[in-house]
Amino acid sequence: MTIHTDLHLSIQGMSCAVCVGSATKALEELDGVTEVKVNLATESADLQLATPATPGSVAIALDRAGFPARTSRAVLEIEGMTCASCVGRVDLALAALPGVTEVNVNLASETATVHYFDGMITPADLLAATASTGYTAHLRDASAPPDMGARKEAEAATLRRDVMIAAALTLPVFLIEMGGHLYPPLHHWVAATIGQQVSWMLQFLLTALVLTFPGRRFFTKGIPALLRRVPDMNSLVAMGSGAAFLFSTVVTFFPALLPAASRAVYFESAAVIVTLILVGRYLEARAKGRTGQAIARLIDLAxxxxxxxxxxxxxxxxxxxxxxxxxxxxxxxxxxxxxxxxxxxxxxxxxxxxxxxxxxxxxxxxxxxxxxxxxxxxxxxxxxxxxxRDTTLSQIVRMVQDAQGARLPIQSLVDGITLWFVPVVMGFATLTLLIWLAVGPAPALTHALVAGVAVLIIACPCAMGLATPTSIMVGTGRAADLGVLFRKGDALQALQSATIIAFDKTGTLTLGKPTLTDLHLADGFDRANLLRLVGAVEAQSEHPIAHAIEATARAECGPLPNAQDFRAQPGFGIRATVDGHSVIVGAARLMAREKIALGELEDQAATLAVDGKTPLYAAIDGEIAALIAVADPLKPTTRAAVAALHDMGLKTAMITGDAAPTAHAIAREAGIDHVEAELLPRGKVKALAALNTDTETLAFVGDGINDAPALASADIGIAIGTGTDIAVEAADVVLMRGDLTGVVNAIAISRATMRNIRQNLFWAFAYNTALIPVAAGLLYPLFGLQLSPMLAAGAMALSSVFVVSNALRLRNAKSPIQKDAT
CATH class of the missing domain: 2.70.150.10 (Calcium-transporting ATPase, cytoplasmic transduction domain A)
Structure with a gap:
């Protein structure tokens, strides 16, 4: 069925009728978008949406057209989510709201991050949509730091109290019933003293207390979800323990309603199920609190x-x-x-x-x-x-927090399976019950109850829901400890598949603090006067090479004159007027464009470049004046980082605007495999595209303004955090430290995290795939064994604890370059 939705968007960046036409065209080209009306005066657009178009695809289309829609972002803290089915229902409810462009519900952090068009909905609508699924949500205060650890500590304290109460009430029930099976004299002693009926009534009372008080949460959340036909883990526990309790109650107080052979009680199963699952949740809450320690450590720095x-x-x-x-x-x-x-x-x-x-x-x-x-x-x-929120530390905290709440592409597959998992399990449990009743041995009803309850309990999809987000939280936190910030969640998954790492040169492979090493003058020019004029021009530039020339000029000539009409030409050089002289400083291609002959200085430049020095030319009043050579040494960790990347099976490349001989000399020194030199910013993008074939995944590492297009165009952009804000904003990954150890650490953490996620997913799915048939009675025809609901509850609780504990191993992930590990 096609669903039509009306959208009213506020659009940025429109200034003329051409802009309106471009925005209109971008929207009309989307399949499913109709009745587009873009208004320049109100800077808005009205359109109708139908399948397959979505608010998210509309937002992407406008971004690509250069007229992004105004959007807002809200983070909801959600109480009561326990499994992947909970996540799926909240996700669907929020995504169904008109104007929502992106939803990410995270079980590990118990949050939902929602992006939506301004004016279409309000945070109150988000809270109401969440409430409609049966979960309480609160809007996170944007100015407040995340309090995951504190919330989990409080939750763990409550669970610890409930576990102690449940255990104290369950222990006598377990000893009376199971003790009699394990140690027959105890059974005879109970029968001879208080009698079987009184024993059952005592078990009824104690189990009722377990279900009514510490176990109440399963019924108050699970039964309403069941009635809304959106069952979750709580529903499975409520049905399993409730069925065992109700059957035992009938046996205790109304035995005539059942055949004599079926008159057995399972109060201990109902009580132990609740107790073990509470123990699992307690251990899980404690472990979850530790997943957010990276953010807590960062916050404590302030x-x-x-x-x-x-x-x-x-x-x-x-x-x-x-x-x-x-x-x-x-x-x-x-x-x-x-x-x-x-x-x-x-x-x-x-x-x-x-x-x-x-x-x-x-x-x-x-x-x-x-x-x-x-x-x-x-x-x-x-x-x-x-x-x-504007401080560097706060921005780092937000980057880590956003990365920890990221939704990786692999999660979509998991969510698609788990959303329908609980209803399928309930259907399978019902089928199991019917088969046992139809063909099972006497007492068939007893066997059917045990098998049905075991299937319900063992199949809770908690481990599935925790498998991915818990690993992400711990992995990105460890990455932050090692100086790596994943700004975009999908980069964490994409980086593990990288096959080529391409680098900018200046400030990335090298220190970015070059020094002037050589100055060769053309005939008729004086060193002091030339340095004075060139230094005045370079003083207007922010480029590291400019600082090197300026520093030498000031050291030799003292105060420098003012430069007028300064113009920077990225990829070529700079020009200005100083004391009435036209001064041009830049690469050979700038001189060629200005038709300035280089003379014998060209041969000298080739010799300097072979030595790894960067040659530049200076021209005064249209005449070549000097050859200037600047050397920028490699960072101390560059060789070790490149070697480590090679050891990890990666190829390396250098993409630079520097002269080819210089670039090749630096590449040889660093151990770089492939070099593309003398490139303008647009040329860097083309060079990356040539390397980025269908069989290769490419990451680009840079730090300058001229690197921003390349960072944005690469599969994964990695920015040196000590570089410019523009480069950082264009990147997927940010290195807080200035050396390339961070690149090695980023790839190592990405690989370790994805390996950890695959381990968790294998365990979660294999556990259910293997044990659901066992719970249903697969082993009974062969060995006469039937899985007890108590053992099913223990296995289910341990599966979640295993997944979280496995994820916590990432806290000890080591840097391949050990001396920089923290």
């Missing part, structure tokens, strides 16, 4: 208070009350509460939590400092430049 100077008065305030341009006093040994700039004092700052570098960094007036880092022995005053 001090809770700050000493500020306001109106000349020094006072201590909560750190979250800091505002921009506050003057904050940082005593020796204190953590810095926010990002800022030093206004007074000097000290050394331990920045290892950001950079991974163990040596403290000297800071003095006008130097930037980062919130969460530790001051050394000097006292500082800083002016805040970023506070609250």
């Amino acid at each position: 001090p809770k208070t700050a000493r500020v100077l306001r109106d000349g008065i020094e006072r201590e305030i909560p750190a979250d009350e800091l505002v921009l341009d506050d003057i904050v006093l940082i005593p020796p040994g204190a953590r810095i509460p926010a990002d800022g700039v030093v206004t007074e004092g000097s000290s050394h700052i331990d920045e290892s939590m950001i950079t991974g570098e163990p040596l403290p960094v000297a800071k003095t007036q006008d130097d930037p400092v980062t919130g969460g880092t530790v001051n050394g022995t000097g006292a500082l005053r800083i002016r805040t430049s970023a506070v609250g």
